[in-house]
Each structure stands twice: as structure tokens, then as C-alpha cells.
Amino acid sequence: MNEVKIRAGRVILSGNLNIPKDASALVFFAHGSGSSRHSPRNQYVARTLNDAGLATLLFDSLTPEEEAIDMQTGEHRFNIRLLAERLVHATKWAKQQEQTSNLRTGYFGSSTGGAAALVAAVHAPQDVGAVVSRGGRPDLADEALPKVQAPTLLIVGGNDDIVIELNEQARDRMRCEVRLEIIPGATHLFEEPGALEKVAQLASDWFVAHLAVK
Secondary structure, rough: EEEEEEEOOOOOEEEEEEEOOOOOOOEEOOOOOOOOOOOHHHHHHHHHHOOOOOEEEEEOOHHHHHHHHHHHOOOOOOOHHHHHHHHHHHHHHOOOOOOOOOOOOEEEOOOOOHHHHHHHHHOOOOEEEEEEEEOOHHHHHHHHHHOOOOOOEEEEEEOOHHHHHHHHEEEEEHHOOOEEEEEEOOOOOOOOHHHHHHHHHHHHHHHHHHOOOO
């Protein structure tokens, strides 16, 4: 795993890049709701993707200063435009790096990062080949939803009632290939036995199916 620094406009973001041998695609992780590249749940999913031959980039969407403000106010975690812009910057950065420039691109978004991933995918339809949202708020992508072209998988816990409804509403507004997977008995953070493993496998299968070189 390599520690990387990503220039995103006027700020520098920290990230962890892992490229398995013979990887043909790179999955970017879009965090939300006070999370970061150190999220144990997203790190677990990333390891599963690595095992399937997919490269991963977990990066902090916010600077340490922005994170400190967000911990007090929560203002940045729901700033979908900002989070999407940071993801677009990270994607452009990867396209400029020799080791990742030729890799196909996928987005994995959690919580509000799910909306950010969809908005970012609209900005680079030719680059983004697949999106997965875990316990996400795709509804917050709003006007971007009908414009998404990347095949999208929405994963929600079966006991996360309100979020299920919001994901159903978002799905119904989308015109691309989209699937909603509900994991029985799981809550918002997928902390129940076997729940996160199911998330990781669903995500891995989706990315492999849609990002594999054909």
C-alpha cells in the first residue's frame, strides 16, 4: 500500500493506494458522514476488492482542518458538491499517474459519499464504468440521478427502513442500469455478523462484472 498526496484545487488530500498485480481497474472510495480513509468498514471492502484483482484508492475527502470543523458542525459531510468535486479531482490525479493512468474507474460511496459518487460520475461519464453505494444517500444526488450513465448498485440494510425508501426513490429516478440489493437483518452500518462480508462480495462482483477488460 502506498501513501499518496492528491492535489484537489487549493488543498492537498491524503490517500492510500493499493494496486494488486495485473489490476485492470481502480475503485475510488467516497466517504461521508464524518468518515475517512481509516474507516474499518471501507478498509475491509477494499481488501476484498484487492483480493479480486481490483486496485483501490481510499482518500480523505476533507482536510484535517475541514474535518475538525465538520466534527463540530456537520456542515461538510452533507456538502455533496464539495465531496463530488474532491472525487473528480482524485480521478483526474489518478489519470495523470503512470501506474494508474490506464486503469478503468469505479466509485464506491458510503453514506453521503454515495450521492457524491453519483454526482462525480455524471462529470466524467467516459471515465467511470461502475458505481456502488453502501448504506448511501443517493437521493441527495438529486438532479444528477437521471444523468448517471454508469451501472449502479445500491446496497442497503434490511432494517434501515428510511434509507431503503430513499434508495428506492433514487433508483426510480435513474435511467441507467441500476440494482437495489437489500441485506436482510442488517442496519445502517452493517455491523451484524456476515453483513459487511455480503456488502463486500456484492461490490466486488459488481465491479468485476462491469470493469473487467472485455
